Amino acid sequence: MVLRLSLCLFGRHIPRRSRVKWDGTQFIATCRSCECAIHRKRKGGWRKTTDESVLQGLQTARR
Numbered sequence: 001m002v003l004r005l006s007l008c009l010f011g012r013h014i015p016r017r018s019r020v021k022w023d024g025t026q027f028i029a030t031c032r033s034c035e036c037a038i039h040r041k042r043k044g045g046w047r048k049t050t051d052e053s054v055l056q057g058l059q060t061a062r063r
């Protein structure tokens with residue numbers, strides 16, 4: 001757990017597979033370690049996001 005959280009600190013998040021969703025332009029998900037909203041980069045890997053549309057997309061995905 002400590003290792004995973006430290007990866008988050010370096011900007012390397014790991015998505016919960018059950019929370020991964022396509023919002024029309026990109027993959028969005030919730031990080032399984034720190035629970036933050038993340039989106040997938042084009043080259044691969046996940047980045048934390050504060051984009052409002054992504055946050056809303058994740059909320060609707062939980063219903």
Ligand SMILES: [Zn+2]
Pocket residue numbers: 008012013014031032033034035036
């Ligand atoms: Zn994280």
